[in-house]
Amino acid sequence: MATEADVGRPAEDGSGRVGILCDVIRDYEDPAELPAERRKRPAAFLRPEGGGREWLVPPDTVRLVRGSRPFRASTDTRGRDGRTTARGPLPREISREECFMPAAQPEFQFVRTAACRDARVNNCPEVATNIPGVVALRDSKRPDTIVTMTAADWVALTDAVKAGEYDVIA
Secondary structure (H helix, E strand, O other), X not given: OOOHHHOOOEEEXXXXXXXXXXXXXXXEOOOOOOHHHOOOEEEEEEEOOOOOOOEEEOHHHOEEOOOOOOOOOOOOEEOOOOOEEOOOOOOOOOOXXXXXXXXXXXXXXXXXXXXXXXXXXXXXXXXXOOOOOEEEEEEOOEEEEEEEEEHHHHHHHXXXXXXXXXXXXX
C-alpha cells in the first residue's frame, strides 16, 4: 500500500501501469461526481514519468517499483519464449514539487507558406503541424507570438480565407 512517505517514487498500479507516485490523499472527493453522490475515499495520484495524463487509483493497489524494471513499451522486447523482458533504467525518484510541474511542451517546427519562399518578402505567416491535433500559426516578424488551434479549426479558418470571408476592401 502506498503512503505519503512513498511520494516521488516509481510505482505500479494494480493494472500494471507505471508512473511516479505524486500524492496520497486520505479524503479524496471526485469533483466529476454530483455533489450529493460524492463520498470521501483514499486515493493515490500517479503521473507518467515523461509527462502525460495523470490518474487516480486506490492506494492499496499501488506497489513501489524496486529492483526489477517494470514493463515499458518503448524499451521492452520479447524473448525467445514470448515473454516480455525489460531493459533500461528504473524510473527516477522525483520530489513532490516536480510531480506537479507541467511537463515540457514539444517545440513547434514552423514552416513558411509557399507564397513566402521569396527572400525579398520578410513578413510571412509560418505554420507548424508537427504536434498531432494542433496547428500553430505565427508571423515571421513576431516569432514570439504564437496562435494555436485544433486541426478542425485550422481547416475551417483556411476554408473561410479561401472563400474571401476575411478580405479587406479598401
